[in-house]
Amino acid sequence: MVKWTLVFKASNIKFKSSFNAFITYKDIIMAHEFLHPTSRFSNKVALITAAGKGIGKTLSLMMGLEGARIVAVDIDSDCLNELSKELQEKNIPFLALKANALDEASAKQTVDQAFKHFGTIDILVNGVGGSTIHGRSSSKIDEMELSEFEELLKFNLSGTFLMSRSVLPIMKKQKSGCIVNIASIAARGNAFSNGGYSAAKAGVVALTTKLAMEIAPFGLRCNAIAPGLTMTERMVTALEKTSADEMEKRISQVPLGRFATAEDQAKVICFLASSEADFVTGSTIFVAGGL
Numbered sequence: 294m295v296k297w298t299l300v301f302k303a304s305n306i307k308f309k310s311s312f313n314a315f316i317t318y319k320d321i322i323m324a325h326e327f328l329h330p331t332s333r334f335s336n337k338v339a340l341i342t343a344a345g346k347g348i349g350k351t352l353s354l355m356m357g358l359e360g361a362r363i364v365a366v367d368i369d370s371d372c373l374n375e376l377s378k379e380l381q382e383k384n385i386p387f388l389a390l391k392a393n394a395l396d397e398a399s400a401k402q403t404v405d406q407a408f409k410h411f412g413t414i415d416i417l418v419n420g421v422g423g424s425t426i427h428g429r430s431s432s433k434i435d436e437m438e439l440s441e442f443e444e445l446l447k448f449n450l451s452g453t454f455l456m457s458r459s460v461l462p463i464m465k466k467q468k469s470g471c472i473v474n475i476a477s478i479a480a481r482g483n484a485f486s487n488g489g490y491s492a493a494k495a496g497v498v499a500l501t502t503k504l505a506m507e508i509a510p511f512g513l514r515c516n517a518i519a520p521g522l523t524m525t526e527r528m529v530t531a532l533e534k535t536s537a538d539e540m541e542k543r544i545s546q547v548p549l550g551r552f553a554t555a556e557d558q559a560k561v562i563c564f565l566a567s568s569e570a571d572f573v574t575g576s577t578i579f580v581a582g583g584l
């Protein structure tokens with residue numbers, strides 16, 4: 294086994310091995326990266342909304358384990374506490390903020406607090422959204438109340454708009470940063486979900502493309518994922534009443550033969566937020582098993 298002894302040489306720290314070969318700090322970092330090839334987010338700060346549950350929670354832990362410092366934002370303090378415990382156990386540096394991403398003042402304050410705490414925001418993931426409002430979900434457009442339609446637009450679009458707008462001055466000043474939005478396969482309009490949700494998620498896709506165009510001159514990127522049905526806790530509960538036959542039918546419609554997991558979605562978000570996707574912007578990746 295190689296034993297390392299520290300040798301101080303002027304201001305440059307060098308390490309001396311039992312083989313008498315000098316190894317610089319840079320070599321050690323390179324060796325670390327070789328042994329831990331997934332530390333893609335070392336020194337990065339990732340602000341994630343809807344972090345308390347589902348895709349956002351899995352993503353917070355995944356990015357944290359790859360070196361990111363996490364700003365976990367959620368409106369629900371219970372799930373935020375649960376996530377905080379898990380981040381703490383894994384020694385992931387984090388800041389948990391209870392906030393409503395759909396509220397203009399709250400979105401701005403959240404970004405300000407995150408920046409004050411960590412001094413940078415490198416990644417913003419906009420996860421707030423969903424196909425139902427207060428448990429209500431109408432399937433047909435001609436059955437939908439205007440209030441429900443408008444709430445769905447707000448739930449899925451406004452947070453993405455407000456959080457992005459709040460973080461952009463910081464990222465523009467840094468001349469680096471990226472945003473990943475969570476749309477849905479519903480954006481294509483042919484999925485199971487309702488018309489309000491489809492329209493809102495199509496809006497997220499359009500906002501992603503438009504924002505990417507606007508911020509590209511500053512060296513910033515914006516992309517989205519469009520998940521198919523993903524077995525987060527919420528979906529497991531929602532599907533509890535679905536018959537086994539119906540479940541089998543729905544699964545058989547997915548070319549890859551299963552529903553997605555939160556990990557499936559988080560992995561693609563990590564790719565888009567990493568330097569592996571340095572030349573990818575304005576894109577929406579469908580993570581839907583071939584649908």
Ligand SMILES: NC(=O)c1ccc[n+]([C@@H]2O[C@H](COP(=O)([O-])OP(=O)(O)OC[C@H]3O[C@@H](n4cnc5c(N)ncnc54)[C@H](O)[C@@H]3O)[C@@H](O)[C@H]2O)c1
Nearest residue numbers: 343345346347348367368369393394421422423477522523
């Ligand atoms: N799960 C799926 O099948 C699926 C499929 C396609 C797209 N999506 C999209 O993925 C995203 C995440 O979905 P999920 O199923 O992982 O979520 P989830 O419902 O499991 O969790 C959402 C989290 O968002 C938080 N939240 C709700 N409103 C908020 C607000 N105003 N401000 C801050 N936090 C708020 C909730 O408290 C909750 O912790 C959503 O945009 C959803 O539309 C999910």
